[in-house]
Amino acid sequence: xxxxxxxxxxxxxxxxxxxxxxxxxxxxxxxxxxxxxxxxxxxxxxxxxxxxxxxxxxxxxxxxxxxxxxxxxxxxxxxxxxxxxxxxxxxxxxxxxxxxxxxxxxxxxxxxxxxxxxxxxxxxxxxxxxxxxxxxxxxxxxxxxxxxxxxxxxxxxxxxxxxxxxxxxxxxxxxxxxxxxxxxxxxxxxxxxxxxxxxxxxxxxxxxxxxxxxxxxxxxxxxxxxxxxxxxxxxxxxxxx
Amino acid sequence: xxxxxxxxxxxxxxxxxxxxxxxxxxxxxxxxxxxxxxxxxxxxxxxxxxxxxxxxxxxxxxxxxxxxxxxxxxxxxxxxxxxxxxxxxxxxxxxxxxxxxxxxxxxxxxxxxxxxxxxxxxxxxxxxxxxxxxxxxxxxxxxxxxxxxxxxxxxxxxxxxxxxxxxxxxxxxxxxxxxxxxxxxxxxxxxxxxxxxxxxxxxxxxxxxxxxxxxxxxxxxxxxxxxxxxxxxxxxxxxxx
DNA sequence: CGACACTTTGAAGACGATCAACGCCGGTGG
DNA sequence: CCACCGGCGTTGATCGTCTTCAAAGTGTCG
Numbered sequence: 106x107x108x109x110x111x112x113x114x115x116x117x118x119x120x121x122x123x124x125x126x127x128x129x130x131x132x133x134x135x136x137x138x139x140x141x142x143x144x145x146x147x148x149x150x151x152x153x154x155x156x157x158x159x160x161x162x163x164x165x166x167x168x169x170x171x172x173x174x175x176x177x178x179x180x181x182x183x184x185x186x187x188x189x190x191x192x193x194x195x196x197x198x199x200x201x202x203x204x205x206x207x208x209x210x211x212x213x214x215x216x217x218x219x220x221x222x223x224x225x226x227x228x229x230x231x232x233x234x235x236x237x238x239x240x241x242x243x244x245x246x247x248x249x250x251x252x253x254x255x256x257x258x259x260x261x262x263x264x265x266x267x268x269x270x271x272x273x274x275x276x277x278x279x280x281x282x283x284x285x286x287x288x289x290x291x292x293x294x295x296x297x298x299x300x301x302x303x304x305x306x307x308x309x310x311x312x313x314x315x316x317x318x319x320x321x322x323x324x325x326x327x328x329x330x331x332x333x334x335x336x337x338x339x340x341x342x343x344x345x346x
Numbered sequence: 347x348x349x350x351x352x353x354x355x356x357x358x359x360x361x362x363x364x365x366x367x368x369x370x371x372x373x374x375x376x377x378x379x380x381x382x383x384x385x386x387x388x389x390x391x392x393x394x395x396x397x398x399x400x401x402x403x404x405x406x407x408x409x410x411x412x413x414x415x416x417x418x419x420x421x422x423x424x425x426x427x428x429x430x431x432x433x434x435x436x437x438x439x440x441x442x443x444x445x446x447x448x449x450x451x452x453x454x455x456x457x458x459x460x461x462x463x464x465x466x467x468x469x470x471x472x473x474x475x476x477x478x479x480x481x482x483x484x485x486x487x488x489x490x491x492x493x494x495x496x497x498x499x500x501x502x503x504x505x506x507x508x509x510x511x512x513x514x515x516x517x518x519x520x521x522x523x524x525x526x527x528x529x530x531x532x533x534x535x536x537x538x539x540x541x542x543x544x545x546x547x548x549x550x551x552x553x554x555x556x557x558x559x560x561x562x563x564x565x566x567x568x569x570x571x572x573x574x575x576x577x578x579x580x581x582x583x584x585x586x587x
Numbered sequence: 588c589g590a591c592a593c594t595t596t597g598a599a600g601a602c603g604a605t606c607a608a609c610g611c612c613g614g615t616g617g
Numbered sequence: 618c619c620a621c622c623g624g625c626g627t628t629g630a631t632c633g634t635c636t637t638c639a640a641a642g643t644g645t646c647g
Contacts, residue, residue: 240430281625540635
């Protein structure tokens with residue numbers, strides 16, 4: 106019923122049999138979200154769980170003084186709201202909008218809870234996924250507390266390159282500079298300035314084109330705080346169970 | 347076999363029947379850890395899961411330049427290493443030492459994995475607990491990125507007071523100022539200075555004694571960034587399932 | 588009493604935010 | 618076709634915040 110190619114990208118379903126998957130997806134509702142459409146807003150009641158088949162979802166919070174802070178950027182294969190549902194949070198903690206045209210599978214809160222309870226392989230996948238998200242969030246909190254803006258940017262670029270399998274010799278920024286700065290919790294102006302200083306460390310950004318002379322040297326001299334190694338940052342969906 | 351009073355404090359076992367609990371705890375090993383003892387160190391292989399019956403465990407990481415960053419402080423009722431185990435992380439990501447004399451229950455990695463798989467109520471509790479930790483970590487990352495040192499301190503004091511049920515009119519800091527500063531990711535000197543400025547907002551700290559004139563006013567004027575309300579910050583162990 | 592851990596205070600400096608101006612580009616409408 | 622506009626990014630000057638380095642104060646415990 107659903108295009109299997111996209112469903113195979115969902116990390117949460119990794120390792121499950123085809124039968125298990127189709128049983129799980131029976132109650133899914135397919136949703137198409139145009140660019141800039143609102144999926145849900147901060148404060149609204151949590152009513153659904155989502156899997157992203159295509160596109161990108163932007164999560165952010167608006168602070169009382171009118172500033173925006175991007176809390177996460179989710180892409181195809183990732184899921185939304187599992188933690189809010191399982192933490193028994195009644196209302197959404199962030200705003201979610203589509204960065205581009207996006208296709209989602211939508212499930213009820215009950216669907217998630219009952220499968221977490223009755224389907225042990227699914228529950229293990231959930232545990233693994235949320236544990237990994239926790240790890241990433243802890244690293245982010247630590248880095249925000251200890252690293253300079255330049256280090257944050259260097260780490261982001263290096264991580265982007267490694268995670269997406271880009272060629273360090275030349276790749277494009279996955280998002281606008283404004284969005285990246287917001288994700289890193291720094292001002293666009295600072296981002297712009299620090300990018301130039303990164304030339305001294307073999308990181309060259311012109312327009313949206315990035316080239317990194319020596320990945321290892323970046324890790325060593327700029328991101329030495331990232332004591333966390335690469336393997337940990339890549340979700341081991343395949344090796345699980 | 348184990349003192350039931352302490353076992354009832356374990357959030358992860360909330361809502362389970364006495365039979366379930368004693369079945370689960372059959373394989374537990376009781377460990378006593380004197381003050382300052384090392385439970386495990388960053389980089390060592392992950393071999394155990396722990397429940398804290400009494401005492402306090404200090405988690406921190408040492409950055410390459412020799413600085414320490416406290417990542418968490420865990421108390422009786424909380425558990426350690428579940429996320430590392432379920433994320434299939436081979437090695438510990440932090441150092442863990444006892445802040446005071448501490449009593450733990452120790453389990454094998456296999457014990458945790460197999461109970462997560464075969465015991466659905468336990469798995470739900472795990473999911474709930476880790477989801478909540480994720481929530482807290484995300485808030486922390488956001489606050490580190492958007493709040494000033496003074497706001498972080500005010501939030502910490504207010505949260506401490508509310509969470510532990512202290513009387514705002516007068517309570518003691520739960521840890522040394524050095525440790526609190528390290529937990530908040532700011533320097534002890536900055537902490538010391540900012541504390542004085544907080545007098546203007548009705549927060550008075552002399553020695554380790556704290557008094558807060560008006561909790562709501564603090565929330566409104568100093569912590570207005572803490573858009574996250576109280577209910578969310580308290581683990582709803584009781585209402586779960 | 589002395590050693591040591593913990594905390595406070597001061598002066599200087601680094602860093603990032605803010606405010607303001609400008610350049611660039613794509614789209615829209617006259 | 619050109620004028621205008623809005624979104625995006627760059628640059629400069631200035632300001633406030635936090636860190637750093639250094640010194641001294643406080644407390645506890647042997």
